[in-house]
Amino acid sequence: MPRHLDKQERRETRDAARAVAAWISQARRVQERQAATHEDVRRRLAELASAAVPVARASEVAWRVLLLSKDDAESLLRALVARADLPQPAPQEATALTQLTDRAPAAVDAARTLSPVRWMFASRRRREQIVPHASYLRELFAWGLQAGITEVLDRLAKPTGELDPAQLSADDLLDPRLGLAAATGATAPPSLLDATRFGELPRAMADLRAAAEEERSARDAVVRAVAAYRSPAVHAALARMPLETLKEATTGSLRLTPLLTAGITSVQEVLDRRRELHLLPGIGSGFRDNLVAAAETLAQITADEQPVRLAGTLDPVSEAAVLALAAWDGVRRTRGAGSDLAVADDLRPLAAVLDDRVHRLLVLPVRNVPATGVADAIVTVVRRADVVTATSARGVPSDARADFASRPADYYAMLGELGYLTEDEEASHGELPAGLVESVREQALRTEALTVALRGYQSFGARFALVQRKVILGDEMGLGKTIEALAVLAHLWATGATHFLVVCPPGVLVNWLREIAARSTLDAHRIHGPEWQDAAAAWVSGGGIAVTTYDTTWMESGAWARGPTIACVVVDEAQYVKNPEAQRSRRTAALVAGVERAILLTGTPMQNHVGEFRTLISYLQPGLVAGKEELAPRLFRRAVAPAYLRRNQEDVLAELPGLVEVEEWLPLGPEDVATYREAVAAGNLMRMRRAAMMHGLDSPKVDRLVEIVEEAEDNGRRVIVYSFFNDVLAEVHKVLSGPVFGPLDGSVAAGARQRLVDEFSAAEGGAALLAQVTTGGVGLNIQSASVVVLCEPQLNPALEAQAVARAHRMGQLQSVQVHRLLSEDAVDERIHELLAHKRQLFEEYAGTSATADAAPEATDAEIARQVLAAERERLLYEPPAAPAPDDA
Incomplete structure (x- = not known):
């Protein structure tokens, strides 16, 4: 038989309902405050994100940068502090909050029927329905009294007071206690930059843009000169190219019969007669446009494939290209800045919106790349702009042909900068494993201390040496092992290193001194000859590159070990130390072992001298040759690939034979x-x-x-x-x-x-x-x-x-x-x-x-x-x- 509430139960339930109703009101205020506080953070971040600037790396967006004014930073900080200062309920307390805001309100509402007047007029069925609600309320009330729910709700309604806003500033936005990183949803930890780290970017971009504008006309003249150089070969190639080739340059359908009927049989004739094509039977203006577009595409592809070879006796067209290159090189101040200018292009959207109102930058990674990459990129651009501003143009040589004859590699490097020399990228990797190649590609290379541009394969060689720390660069003669080594030293100099050492045979010592002076801004010290002691002292005190030979007193005495920390040693003509029993070899081994970085240079191919190379590798990375005495040359070269890079001229110089x-x-x-x-x-x-x-x-x-x-x-x-x-x-x-x-x-x-x-x-x-x-x-x-x-x-x-x-x-x-x-x-x-x-x-x-x-x-x-x-x-x-x- 259904149960009914007696008078005592009704009174107890009414008392419980009044107390629970007060708790519900408190619980709702707690939840509303927490929700409003979280919503405030979400809303502020959403507003900032709506104006975020995408910044690319390697042509793909890598970061979103949020611009924070001073007010933005302060209000976001307040919102984060308020959220972080919310009391966190224990699991049992969180359950109680859910009970109070979920089931309890319905029970309290049902308990209104228990008032004497309403109970008198309530139906039998209604009185039966109130029974479970009343039991729930009395049980909840009893638990609440025992748990001290009033005190719990009072505590949850007040800030913890653990964070003092007065002691926090915008610099603390990424304080882990504030939880900003999680709120942004970034794929990696964000970073925060203040104005001291990005404020110079607009000025630097303006300086680089001004320098580029100064060079633009000269650069455009090079483009025209190279186009004229290529033009005869392109014209001849297109004249031999049958009409059928047009179909390969378009996704549309081309009917060639009207052209053949008109006596047009080659792609070049399509270009020659482009203005009259639409007058031919069966060719309308739309068809004409498709034909011409396909022909122009083939012409561009053909031009891009034409090699540029300027060596030897110069004909008038080649000479015009040399003169244009000399004029461009003479006026430009961004020489050797190709990679840094690419970074500047990535930062251009960001620089365009920076002004005095921007107080902080919040950098959010989009891909799995460090957020610090933006700060590094800004440093790179500002540093390059400072170098460009302080650099005087070389000046146009009075005799461009003589200048070209004296430094043809520099001219070809300029052509490479402009994309006129296609290099086999895989060939530039030598026999390095794929994983190492990727690491080398990711390595930054700072070249502001160089006064010449690097070819692509030279840049790769320098990056390889930086990544692997102790290596042999075994490029064939003429590929520029010296400039690759200099690029490594220039990078280390730009990142704070001060002292470097080159050890070489007497016959190339003068060449090293000349190359350092001609191709870099680093100081060279000749520690050889009657004034070697003064030179050594100058190197110790001022830094730069010490150039010495294997058997100087300075080397024999080990004086290098008692001086400043040597950031990198370059050992040229390393075959000189192939005999491990020779004194010079032992000195060199000790020298290489005592430094963090070393580069051995030799043009001798390894496959002809496996035993000698085993000795050289043992100076650098002994573990690579341990237990590999019986390997065939090909397998040995693969085993030591992490420490050895060799490229042949024919593999990486597309302009050869030159x-x-x-x-x-x-x-x-x-x-x-x-x-x-x-x-x-x-x-x-x-x-x-x-x-x-x-x-x-x-x-x-x-x-x-x-x-x-x-x-x-x-x-x-x-x-x-x-x-x-x-x-x-x-x-x-x-x-x-x-x-x-x-x-x-x-x-x-x-x-x-x-x-x-x-x-x-x-x-x-x-x-x-x-x-x-x-x-x-x-x-x-x-x-x-x-x-x-x-x-x-x-x-x-x-x-x-x-x-x-x-x-x-x-x-x-x-x-x-x-x-x-x-x-x-x-x-x-x-x-x-x-x-x-x-x-x-x-x-x-x-x-x-x-x-x-x-x-x-x-x-x-x-x-x-x-x-x-x-x-x-x-x-x-x-x-x-x-x-x-x-x-x-």
Whole structure:
């Protein structure tokens, strides 16, 4: 039988309902306050997000940046503090809140029937329905009294007071207690930037934009010049391209019959007759537009595929391109800033909205990239803008052709910057594993301390060295291992490192000093020779790059270890330390082990010398070679790939076969000096020119020549050695151990000359053909040789140009390497200086055989007089100290 409430139960239920109703009111206020506080945070973030600026990285949005005014930051902080200051109910308390705001209100409402008047008129059914509500209310009331629910609700209604807004500022927005990171929904932790970290961005962008505008017209002139250079080849290619090819350049349907009927058979004819196509039967204006668009697409693709090769004798169109490049390089101040300018482009939308009202930036990652990347990018752009502002333009050279001849790699790097040189990206990776390649690509490279641009593969090589810390760069000669190493040092300098060390053979020490001065803003210190102690002291105190040789007293004493921290060591011609038992090898191993970063440079291919490379790798990363003694060369190279990167010229230089020219400045040896001074005293110019090549391996020039031939043998190349002097060629013949042919001089009959060249061409790599420059430079095709060595500068540069042209000509399938061996601080330097302004004239002489025959004789009396006078004055009034041996 249904139960009814007695009078006592009704009274108790009414009392419970009154208390629970008060609790419900308190609970609702608690929930409403919490909801309003959370909604305030959500609303403020939504408003800020609606004006967020997307910032890209690698052409894909990586961050959303919220702009906060001072009021925005303060109000958001207040909202976050209020939310963080909300009391957090315990699980049982949270359940009670839910009960009070969910089920309890219905029970309280039902309990209104229990008033005496309403109960009197309530139906039987209604009285039965109230029973469970009344039981629930009495039980809830009893639990509430026991749990002290009134005190709980009072506590939940008040702020905790744990956070003092007066002690917090906008800098504390990312305080973990405020929970902003979770509220934004970012995929990675956000970051907060104040004005000191982004305030300079608009100014920096304006400076870069102004510099770019100054360069724009010159750059546009390069674009036009290259287009003119490519135009004949593009026109010829399109003239050979059948109409069917048009269908490959469009997704639409093309009917070619009307064109064929009109006698149009090639893509070039479509372009030539574009204005009249719509007049042909069956071709309306819409069809005409589709045809022309497809033809223009093919024309652009064809132009992009045309190589730009400027080496050799310049025709008028090539010369125009060189002149335009020289003019652009002369006025620009953003040289070498390609990657930084790309970063600036990514930041352009952000810079456009920054003003004095922006107080903070809240950076929210969109992809899984660190939020700090935006701050890093801003630093990069501001730093580059400061460098650009402080940089003076190089100035347009008075003789662009001579400038191009002296630094062709820089001109090709400019073409690469503009996208005119297509590089095989995979080839630039060598044999590195895919995961490492990705890490190298992600590595930043700061180049503001460089004064030249990097090719893509050079940038990759520098990044590889930065990522792996201790590596061998084994690129083939002519690819720029030196500039890659310099790029690493420049990056480290820009990131706070101060001291670097280059160790090299004596024969390349001068080259290093010249390269550092010409291609970077870093200071170089020559720790070699009679003033090495002063140079070492200057390096210790001022930082920069110390350049020394393997066997100096400074190296032998280990003085480098007692000085400042060396951020990176570069070991050039690392094959010099291939013997682990040699003292210089042990010193080098200790040096490399004692620094955080090291780069070993060698052009010797590993597959020919696995044992030597095992030794070199052991200096860097011993774990890579442990237990791999029996591996075949190919497998060994794969095993050591994390520490070894090699690229060949043909793999990464799309413009090849081309000409790579290197000036190698070498000191005179002790015996060379004695012979040289005697020749100067006697006024004998020809003897002065030969002095550096007459003492066998004791002469640095001869020693370097032997190294070049040995490297050519390793790379499967043949070598031509040119000199004006037969006795120099005879001395060279004595020291070369491989197949030697010649000398090819005036005493060799015409028929015998070609037989000599044929025998040389059939020989193995490393074979050397000795030739007198006045004989070997005329009438012979020696394209089987791809390395040319000039033992001394010629008084008539036309002789050099013709001699090099014997190898660098039609039919040459390899790039040609030209080594000019030059004596430092001697007659070679005087000749080089005196003839610099005449280079263009001599190039014109070399252009045709007729003008070459009219060129000045090599014994030009005026040049001889000036050279002799300069050297006699230098030695008479400023007698040089005898050069110190290599252990100075």
